[in-house]
Amino acid sequence: MSPNFQSMDPAVQALHPIAEEICYPTAFERAAELKPCPIGSTGVCCRMCAMGPCRLVGKTDRGVCGATRATVVARNYTRMVAAGAAAHSDHGRDLARTLIETARGEAKSYRIRDVQKLYEVAEFMEVPTKGRSIEEIALEVGQKALAEFGQQEGELMYLRRAPKKRQEIWRKTGIAPRGIDREVVEALHRTHEGVDMDAENILKHALRCSLADGWGGSMMATDISDILFGTPVPLNTYHNLGVLKEDEVNLIIHGHEPTLSEMVVAVAQMPEMQEYARSKGAKGINLAGMCCTALEVLARHGVPSAGNFLSQEIAVLTGAVDAMVVDVQCIMEALVPVSQRFHTLLITTSPKAKMTGALHIEFDEEHALDIAKEIVKRAVDNFPNRKAEVVIPKFVSPAVGGFSHEYLQYMQGGLHRGSFRPLNDAIIAGRIRGAAGVVGCNNARVPQDEGIMKVIRTLIANDVLVVTTGCVAHASGKYGYLLPEMMRDAGKGLREVCEAIGIPPVLNLGSCVDNSRILTVLSQMATEGGLGQDIGDMPVVGFAPEWMSEKAISIGTYFAASGVHTFFGVNNIISGSPEVVEILSKKWDEMVGGTMEFITDYDEMIQAALAHIDRKRAELGLVPWDPERYGQSGGDELMEKILSLPPEQRYLYSRKVVEERVAEQV
Numbered sequence: 001m002s003p004n005f006q007s008m009d010p011a012v013q014a015l016h017p018i019a020e021e022i023c024y025p026t027a028f029e030r031a032a033e034l035k036p037c038p039i040g041s042t043g044v045c046c047r048m049c050a051m052g053p054c055r056l057v058g059k060t061d062r063g064v065c066g067a068t069r070a071t072v073v074a075r076n077y078t079r080m081v082a083a084g085a086a087a088h089s090d091h092g093r094d095l096a097r098t099l100i101e102t103a104r105g106e107a108k109s110y111r112i113r114d115v116q117k118l119y120e121v122a123e124f125m126e127v128p129t130k131g132r133s134i135e136e137i138a139l140e141v142g143q144k145a146l147a148e149f150g151q152q153e154g155e156l157m158y159l160r161r162a163p164k165k166r167q168e169i170w171r172k173t174g175i176a177p178r179g180i181d182r183e184v185v186e187a188l189h190r191t192h193e194g195v196d197m198d199a200e201n202i203l204k205h206a207l208r209c210s211l212a213d214g215w216g217g218s219m220m221a222t223d224i225s226d227i228l229f230g231t232p233v234p235l236n237t238y239h240n241l242g243v244l245k246e247d248e249v250n251l252i253i254h255g256h257e258p259t260l261s262e263m264v265v266a267v268a269q270m271p272e273m274q275e276y277a278r279s280k281g282a283k284g285i286n287l288a289g290m291c292c293t294a295l296e297v298l299a300r301h302g303v304p305s306a307g308n309f310l311s312q313e314i315a316v317l318t319g320a321v322d323a324m325v326v327d328v329q330c331i332m333e334a335l336v337p338v339s340q341r342f343h344t345l346l347i348t349t350s351p352k353a354k355m356t357g358a359l360h361i362e363f364d365e366e367h368a369l370d371i372a373k374e375i376v377k378r379a380v381d382n383f384p385n386r387k388a389e390v391v392i393p394k395f396v397s398p399a400v401g402g403f404s405h406e407y408l409q410y411m412q413g414g415l416h417r418g419s420f421r422p423l424n425d426a427i428i429a430g431r432i433r434g435a436a437g438v439v440g441c442n443n444a445r446v447p448q449d450e451g452i453m454k455v456i457r458t459l460i461a462n463d464v465l466v467v468t469t470g471c472v473a474h475a476s477g478k479y480g481y482l483l484p485e486m487m488r489d490a491g492k493g494l495r496e497v498c499e500a501i502g503i504p505p506v507l508n509l510g511s512c513v514d515n516s517r518i519l520t521v522l523s524q525m526a527t528e529g530g531l532g533q534d535i536g537d538m539p540v541v542g543f544a545p546e547w548m549s550e551k552a553i554s555i556g557t558y559f560a561a562s563g564v565h566t567f568f569g570v571n572n573i574i575s576g577s578p579e580v581v582e583i584l585s586k587k588w589d590e591m592v593g594g595t596m597e598f599i600t601d602y603d604e605m606i607q608a609a610l611a612h613i614d615r616k617r618a619e620l621g622l623v624p625w626d627p628e629r630y631g632q633s634g635g636d637e638l639m640e641k642i643l644s645l646p647p648e649q650r651y652l653y654s655r656k657v658v659e660e661r662v663a664e665q666v
């Protein structure tokens with residue numbers, strides 16, 4: 001195996017030698033070959049005008065215009081936030097447009113699947129519902145959502161979903177976002193040459209801009225996706241490259257937006273399409289997802305996941321991918337050359353994201369079904385063209401996906417008594433030490449999934465309940481951590497709670513825009529009572545151990561702006577300015593009660609997070625966490641019972657087993 005190869009994923013390990021055989025350098029080799037620029041990676045390279053790029057290293061502490069290191073690092077950081085917020089929010093904008101077109105009857109292939117959620121969102125947005133048709137309500141909800149982008153004054157309506165105390169902090173510090181596009185544009189303006197030259201002031205706007213993502217574009221994307229495609233509820237699914245099938249047409253849906261993938265899912269199930277596949281010698285059509293699109297269709301249909309960001313090229317090496325269809329974000333340009341070495345048909349679909357060398361079939365909502373049919377047909381037509389030996393590693397892990405914030409509430413008390421009371425009580429009593437959102441990407445600079453899994457395993461062993469999204473959700477799934485029986489790796493107190501509710505110790509909350517679900521959950525926990533009055537009061541932390549994208553920086557920043565201490569791995573991109581490090585780790589704490597810290601050592605990162613959780617527990621006057629206080633209820637006998645069930649029953653699983661057990665005792 002090449003010394004450059006870094007992944008703990010057994011499927012990736014099994015397939016990587018194929019890349020070596022055909023002399024194809026994957027991201028792992030390219031990363032080893034192409035060292036990161038030591039100046040840019042610390043944030044001190046300023047390329048914002050043509051007098052530079054100015055590299056502020058050694059004795060050089062000012063650029064040609066006189067910009068200091070702090071200014072340059074702050075500007076670079078803020079531009080990352082702006083790009084990340086733009087990406088998430090533009091996704092939200094497209095969904096708002098789809099909702100409007102659906103309501104008007106223009107996007108005929110779509111319909112309102114979750115009417116109840118439409119009513120809830122309408123009520124939240126103060127859209128009248130009485131005596132109006134679903135379409136009328138949906139139209140106004142869509143229009144109100146769309147108006148948030150161009151709004152110039154006031155504040156975004158979704159801020160009202162935050163606890164009162166948090167809203168006041170945003171208003172008092174002047175970071176309540178006015179309009180989504182406005183904050184992104186202003187971030188670009190302020191960081192232009194010769195504008196904002198005060199690091200603290202620049203970074204204050206980064207907070208505001210990130211909030212326009214988390215409590216704006218992303219939250220809207222989640223809500224509208226639920227309205228159009230259904231609010232997720234737990235279901236069984238599978239993770240990793242073993243989900244590909246040798247004798248079926250394998251179509252991978254990769255990217256981010258659910259609009260196209262939902263249609264592809266519908267089309268692939270059509271009897272005439274299945275028949276068409278059989279006419280080409282295949283046994284059927286097998287859909288699998290990649291990256292965040294995968295999590296959208298996994299949460300709503302149980303479509304299995306082929307892998308996360310660093311698995312995308314590797315999937316093609318199986319020789320079994322008949323087509324890979326992509327839309328926007330996290331798509332490697334390397335998919336073009338690797339697909340050309342195999343028979344894989346690479347199809348781009350977004351007018352915003354073409355790839356030289358790929359087939360472009362442009363998607364539009366009005367003709368969604370026909371376009372999806374064309375894509376699926378092309379995949380089927382390509383099945384007989386397989387040329388390389390098909391190698392599908394056997395690695396596949398069953399998992400439970402589809403946790404929404406609505407379901408989290410429901411599972412703690414049912415339809416009529418759903419609340420966050422049991423979770424809060426468990427934290428108050430010290431059964432659960434705290435909660436963590438572990439999110440973000442893979443990064444070829446660090447071994448794939450290693451940091452993610454180290455963080456997750458250590459957290460649950462320490463009674464910290466984990467919620468995940470994005471590439472971390474895929475990773476958790478690949479190693480079995482989205483299964484209830486993994487409560488065996490949890491601390492005794494957390495295990496007790498998992499047994500009682502019947503959940504895994506790690507919950508998959510969806511795609512990256514669904515980080516907004518985590519914000520909603522945190523907000524509901526804070527308002528439930530007993531854990532202070534604000535997100536910033538609670539023993540909760542955020543992590544992105546293997547982040548790489550600008551979106552991740554926006555996410556981390558809006559978590560910080562929401563009062564969460566957040567820890568990022570891989571590389572400290574602000575280390576070129578100790579002043580900026582100080583602002584993100586100390587001044588932000590004083591200002592908004594949240595921080596953004598880059599810590600490359602995973603152990604150090606975990607210890608810092610646990611210390612923060614314990615500090616918050618102490619501030620709230622809660623009993624100190626004691627690993628031995630709880631945990632008499634479960635035991636290996638129960639675990640064995642759960643393990644004796646077939647994987648697909650293990651969700652209905654532990655709940656059922658626990659109920660039986662309780663019945664026996666009564």
Ligand code: NFS
Nearest residue numbers: 291292330441470471512
């Ligand atoms: Ni989000 Fe990272 Fe991409 Fe999804 Fe994965 S790389 S920031 S997790 S797929 S957006």
